Amino acid sequence: MSLGRELKRRARMMVAPAVFLAITGYFGWNATQGDRGLVAYAQRQQLLHEVVADQAAAKAERDAWSIRVSGLRARHLDPDTLDERARAMLNLADPNDVIVKLGPQDKLF
The missing domain is CATH 1.20.5 (Single alpha-helices involved in coiled-coils or other helix-helix interfaces)
Incomplete structure (x- = not known):
């Protein structure tokens, strides 16, 4: 017992x-x-770094396009930009122009 x-x-x-x-x-x-644990925190930090890098790239691209578009505004019409866009849209070239063909993976900007 x-x-x-x-x-x-x-x-x-x-x-x-x-x-x-x-x-x-x-x-x-x-x-x-867990959902809010240390591993999830590290994943969120990595995602944050990627998003900040994407945002910086998008801002740089937007600034580049803004500069190009500003040359086509009515108040400040840049003749070179206008000539470039007209030739691109009409698929024409000046006989004195040097033409460089780009591949599909090449980018202008």
Whole structure:
């Protein structure tokens, strides 16, 4: 009989630490692997860096196009830009022009 009581007493003593250990393990796992854990934080930081780089590239492209379009405004009509666009749209070239053919992977800007 005393052996049964001793086992019950020890089992009862082990329940609280086991529960607290399980809760600690659960929160520790969620702190690293959960939706808002350290791994997800690192992924969000990587995504943020990619988006900032994409934003900088888009801003540079927008600025380049803004400079090109400003040459076609009515108040400030750049003759070179107008001539370039007219030749591109009509697919014409001046006999004195040097024509350089670009491949499909080459970009002007």
